[in-house]
Amino acid sequence: MIMxxxxxxxxxxxxxxxxxxxxxxxLSELVYVFEMIQEEYQDRGxxxxxxxx
Numbered sequence: 117m118i119m120x121x122x123x124x125x126x127x128x129x130x131x132x133x134x135x136x137x138x139x140x141x142x143l144s145e146l147v148y149v150f151e152m153i154q155e156e157y158q159d160r161g162x163x164x165x166x167x168x169x
Contacts, residue, residue, distance in 0.1 A: 120137075121135045121136065121142075122138065122142040123142065124143065124145075124146045126149075128166060128167050131153070132150055132153055134146040134149050
């Protein structure tokens with residue numbers, strides 16, 4: 117049995133990456149991870165890094 121997964125990374129933020137069995141699942145997970153990290157930055161009074169392209 118071969119299982120394939122898609123991995124996504126938000127390059128400007130260290131640790132902001134996710135995977136899923138489909139592009140929709142991976143993107144949904146990435147949004148969830150980004151929102152958690154965004155909240156952590158806000159709690160510390162920090163701004164998110166600039167996009168790195």
